[in-house]
Each structure stands twice: as C-alpha cells, then as structure tokens.
Amino acid sequence: MTTYDIALIGFGGVNRTLAELIATRNEALRSGLGFGLRVVAITDLRLGSLVQPDGIDLSMALGLGGGSETFAEHGGSADTNNESVIRSCTADIICEATFTNPDDGEPAVSHVRWALESGKSVCTTNKGPVALRGAELNSLAAQNGVYFEYEGAVMSGTPVIRLAKKMFSGLRLNGFEGILNGTSNYVLGRMEAGLDFEAAVSEAQELGYAEANPAADIEGYDVQLKVLILANELLDAGIELKDVRRQGISTVTAEDVRTASRNGRRWKLVGSARRNPDGTVTAGVAPVAVPLDHGLAGVSGATNAVSFDTDLLGPVTVSGPGAGRVETAYALLSDIIAIHSAKTGAAAHA
Numbered sequence: 001m002t003t004y005d006i007a008l009i010g011f012g013g014v015n016r017t018l019a020e021l022i023a024t025r026n027e028a029l030r031s032g033l034g035f036g037l038r039v040v041a042i043t044d045l046r047l048g049s050l051v052q053p054d055g056i057d058l059s060m061a062l063g064l065g066g067g068s069e070t071f072a073e074h075g076g077s078a079d080t081n082n083e084s085v086i087r088s089c090t091a092d093i094i095c096e097a098t099f100t101n102p103d104d105g106e107p108a109v110s111h112v113r114w115a116l117e118s119g120k121s122v123c124t125t126n127k128g129p130v131a132l133r134g135a136e137l138n139s140l141a142a143q144n145g146v147y148f149e150y151e152g153a154v155m156s157g158t159p160v161i162r163l164a165k166k167m168f169s170g171l172r173l174n175g176f177e178g179i180l181n182g183t184s185n186y187v188l189g190r191m192e193a194g195l196d197f198e199a200a201v202s203e204a205q206e207l208g209y210a211e212a213n214p215a216a217d218i219e220g221y222d223v224q225l226k227v228l229i230l231a232n233e234l235l236d237a238g239i240e241l242k243d244v245r246r247q248g249i250s251t252v253t254a255e256d257v258r259t260a261s262r263n264g265r266r267w268k269l270v271g272s273a274r275r276n277p278d279g280t281v282t283a284g285v286a287p288v289a290v291p292l293d294h295g296l297a298g299v300s301g302a303t304n305a306v307s308f309d310t311d312l313l314g315p316v317t318v319s320g321p322g323a324g325r326v327e328t329a330y331a332l333l334s335d336i337i338a339i340h341s342a343k344t345g346a347a348a349h350a
C-alpha cells in the first residue's frame with residue numbers, strides 16, 4: 001500500500017482541517033482510495049516548524065495554536081525555516097496554504113518553486129502562485145517530472161478547473177460568468193437580511209470564509225485572481241492581472257441593497273471573461289444588480305456558481321461551496337487523489 005508523505009506549509013484553517021481529515025479518515029482513505037497519508041513536516045508563521053520523517057503526532061500539532069507555545073517545545077524550531085524544510089524534508093507532496101498575496105504571490109510562489117525544484121509535487125489553495133506565476137510553475141513541474149495541482153484556488157472543493165479541462169476539451173468555450181467569492185456573496189445576503197456591513201464581514205471571518213485581510217474579498221481582488229486563473233487555464237487568454245478590470249462591493253450601500261430588493265433585483269459580485277471576435281479576451285469583476293430570474297440571483301451564502309458559455313452545449317453551470325475550511329481542505333485531498341491517479345495511471349501504461 002502506498003503512503004504519501006505530506007508537508008503542510010501554513011497551518012491555519014485549511015491545512016489544519018486537512019490534518020484533521022488525515023487523522024480521522026486515514027483508514028477510510030486506505031481502503032477506499034488505496035493509499036495512506038502521513039504528515040512529516042509542518043511550518044507556520046505562528047508555530048515555527050517541525051520535521052519528523054517518521055510522522056508527526058497530529059493530535060499534538062492540532063492542540064497548538066491557542067497560546068504562545070511553538071514547535072520549539074516539541075523538538076522543532078520557533079522559526080518557519082520554509083526553504084530548508086521544503087527543500088530537504090522527505091515529503092512527496094507539499095500542501096501550500098499560506099496567505100494569498102494578490103500583488104506578487106510571494107512568499108507562496110517561492111514555496112511552490114522550492115518544492116518543484118526539489119522534486120516534490122505541490123497542491124495549493126493559494127491563488128497567488130496560480131494566478132500570477134501559473135505558466136512558469138506548471139512548466140517547472142513538468143521539467144521536474146512532478147505535479148502542480150490547485151483545484152481549491154477557485155470555488156474551494158467544488159470541482160471546476162479539472163472538471164472543465166477534462167470535460168470541455170472537445171468543445172469551444174466562449175466565456176464564463178459567475179459568483180466566485182464566498183465572503184462577498186455572504187455579506188451581500190446578510191445585508192439584504194438587514195445586518196450592517198461590518199457585522200456581516202465579521203460573521204464571514206468567524207465562519208472561515210474571509211481572507212486574512214478581508215479587503216481582498218470586499219474590494220474584488222480575490223475574484224480578480226480567480227477570473228485570471230479561469231481565463232488563462234480554460235480560455236487560453238494569455239492575460240495578466242492588469243487586464244482584469246476590478247470593482248468590489250464596498251460601493252454597494254445598505255440603501256442600494258434595499259432599492260434593488262424593492263425593484264425585484266439582488267446585488268451580486270460577478271466575475272466574467274468573454275472571448276471577442278478578434279480572439280482577445282475581455283475580463284473583469286464588478287457588482288451587478290441582477291434580476292431575480294437571473295441564474296446567479298438564487299446563489300446565496302458562501303455558495304459560488306460559474307456558468308460556462310459553450311458552443312455545443314450552450315450554458316453549463318457548476319455550483320457549490322466557494323469557501324470554508326472543510327470544503328477547501330477537501331480540495332487539497334482531491335488534488336492528492338489526482339496526483340495518485342496520474343502516478344498510478346502512468347505506471348499502468350508504462
């Protein structure tokens with residue numbers, strides 16, 4: 001039975017939940033999927049780093065975080081030591097879930113690069129490296145004969161990127177539009193229910209939907225990255241961040257929400273991209289007061305949906321959780337499963 005050794009870079013909501021899944025479901029994974037998982041390294045800004053090639057005691061690691069204790073008291077270090085841990089630990093797969101940096105993707109871009117260069121596959125939910133350095137990192141993975149997977153970068157564990165790549169390969173995609181941020185959608189819904197903006201944002205933070213800096217959700221930076229990812233991955237758009245127009249929901253007032261409601265409309269933060277007749281792609285994110293019979297009007301809470309405009313099937317819509325710790329940890333698990341399938345499929349055809 002194969003066991004994959006895993007390193008968790010960033011031990012916040014998502015990677016902690018992955019560790020919980022590994023701790024509680026490893027036997028089910030072994031019998032259902034034919035492989036087990038063992039965590040051999042963890043790094044985090046608050047906890048430092050711990051490397052144990054025989055496997056880390058996850059109940060100990062999950063018990064840390066509430067106080068000032070670090071991994072230094074458990075045989076590790078109070079420093080993250082990310083580069084040396086990533087390059088020299090014995091992990092087969094690095095799960096990168098540190099903060100998303102929408103400006104240049106760092107330090108996560110370096111984390112991914114160090115892993116791929118040292119022959120380790122990477123799964124990440126971090127939008128920065130995928131959106132801003134996706135092409136470079138994908139070719140680095142190919143050069144090193146390893147895998148770079150990032151299903152959770154868009155719509156958390158809801159299958160979108162792999163699904164569209166696999167299932168739409170025989171048709172032409174003309175564009176897409178969707179609700180791609182759970183926090184802003186949740187906030188707009190709570191405002192419609194009468195809650196004030198700040199209280200709604202606090203709720204989204206408590207529920208684990210929001211970015212470390214929730215301005216990324218509210219001002220549309222998060223959707224800008226997701227539109228960039230989908231446009232380049234699925235429309236082969238070849239565009240950069242500056243090509244995705246961005247407007248968030250901070251300009252939408254409680255009065256705007258009430259007026260829309262009286263007029264049979266509902267505010268949504270819509271991300272979209274469309275292929276133009278000359279082959280270029282126009283992409284952006286902006287709040288839109290959609291009519292109640294619009295396909296996106298009924299998408300509520302942290303649920304996301306994206307509708308693809310295809311030439312042979314017409315519109316095809318995928319809907320599901322867009323944020324949440326468990327939902328996003330599942331995305332990492334689905335990436336690990338994809339790596340296992342690719343490895344074992346390749347072996348079967350060798």
Ligand SMILES: NC(=O)c1ccc[n+]([C@@H]2O[C@H](COP(=O)([O-])OP(=O)(O)OC[C@H]3O[C@@H](n4cnc5c(N)ncnc54)[C@H](O)[C@@H]3O)[C@@H](O)[C@H]2O)c1
Binds near residue numbers: 010012127212
């Ligand atoms: N939570 C969600 O619903 C969700 C959904 C999809 C994608 N994501 C993305 O997944 C990533 C993780 O999300 P989260 O909710 O776990 O965030 P989080 O803020 O709970 O956790 C991030 C962790 O990374 C650690 N960290 C930051 N920089 C680090 C560094 N340089 N080295 C080591 N550790 C570092 C922090 O200390 C923190 O514990 C983010 O990039 C986020 O955008 C989150």
Ligand SMILES: N[C@@H](CCO)C(=O)O
Binds near residue numbers: 209
């Ligand atoms: N903060 C993001 C997490 C998912 O990328 C959201 O609310 O959608």
